[in-house]
Amino acid sequence: MSMISRRRFLQLSAMTSGSLAFGNLADYVPGLTGGTNRVYAAEPIKVGIIDPLSSPYKTSSIHDVHGATVALEMYNKRGGVLGRPVSIIEADDASNVQTAIKVAEKLIKEDRVDFLMGTFNGDVALAVADVAKQQNKLFMATCPHIMDLTGARCNSHTFVFMPNARMMAQAVAPYIVKAYGNRCHMITADTVDGKAALQAMMDALKALNGEVVGAAVTPFGSTDFVAVFTEAKNAKPGVIILNLYGWDLVNALKAYAKLELAKEKIGVGGMIGGEQIGRPLGYANNAGIWGLIWDPKINTESSKRFIQGVIDKYNHTPTSRCYLGYAAMTQILQCAAPARPRPER
Known part of the structure; x- marks a missing residue:
């Protein structure tokens, strides 16, 4: 060439x-x-x-x-x-x-x-x-x-x-705060990607007077998120922000649905989601506010x-x-x- x-x-x-x-x-x-x-x-x-x-x-x-x-x-x-x-x-x-x-x-x-x-x-x-x-x-x-x-x-x-993490976070954070308020709990994958998403979301939320009331870090490839969501619920956030992707995100949203946190008036969202998450998850459980790369x-x-x-x-x-x-x-x-x-x- x-x-x-x-x-x-x-x-x-x-x-x-x-x-x-x-x-x-x-x-x-x-x-x-x-x-x-x-x-x-x-x-x-x-x-x-x-x-x-x-x-x-x-x-x-x-x-x-x-x-x-x-x-x-x-x-x-x-x-x-x-x-x-x-x-x-x-x-x-x-x-x-x-x-x-x-x-x-x-x-x-x-x-x-x-x-x-x-x-x-x-x-x-x-x-x-x-x-x-x-x-x-x-x-x-x-x-x-x-x-x-x-x-x-x-x-x-x-x-x-x-798009980089900062771009995605700044795009989605205002909608999350508008829908669920500024009290946030973070669940983050223990990866370079998770940490980048966490920092970007923290920076975007700070500009919106967001308050982080709790945080948890999960191993990459986790399948059971019930315990971390239970801990998040006890912090009484308005929204749980998931700095996760792939099957980690699918499994986390399954736990969110299982615990019926929407009925507790606790929202969910994050930097990026999409059809590739909704399909294996099942659309009935595909809750929250997410960034989308292509429509x-x-x-x-x-x-x-x-x-x-x-x-x-x-x-x-x-x-x-x-x-x-x-x-x-x-x-x-x-x-x-x-x-x-x-x-x-």
Whole structure:
């Protein structure tokens, strides 16, 4: 693959964002033209997608892969990128830093991928970002929200599609306070992600005169939250804020429903939820106020194409995590298409 500068990538990805929201993708993307199946002579462009497919984030991770695959197939049906097909290679990081480093190095050195994308856990994303820079590969982090990726640990090879924790917390906190009042109890996963969400929510609530009346930290992968919710109830909050995600969040909301805390006038909410939580939880138990990355009610032609693409491929309607994978893959391939070799110095 030819080289592309960080500035050029950002310029092109901004163009892609507009086309995803408002227009026909084929009209905007160089190398993506009309037509159906093509015959390819060149080697494929390979994208390695790293996600925790066997961790408490596994359901959302699968949706990240689904969205990315739908975007990739849309490109291939129209001739690929620069006449080359695009392929995806999946790897499971199991929400473990050392595993992530190993699979990232394998994807680069053995599978010879051109790009990396994916990850959920913040510490995993930071580790993959370091590998990508060392190996001179672009890494599109689709799902982590920790601030360090675009702050203290930002590097020239890593791009982040997911809104960060501060953005999400500032968006959702006013609605939580308006609905439930300013007395809050925090339940936080003992992870880099949980701590980032906690700090962001604390900062957002402070600006709204929020009062934290209690807090608990839970191990990543917890399945029983009854005891921590009982403790939270005794603190008499107006709302319990869950700095959790994946199956931790599903299991926590099951405990909230089991204890019937809504009848006690105790609300629930947090930085991020979505369809990927509501489905395994059961919609009757999907209570609270949550941030949402993508709304399926956005009624544009490109949104309709994305939704139908996921339905046709996987027989389910897309979640916001599908959207993240889809949009991130689209931006990678958009920017691969017009890249040209840099002159030697």
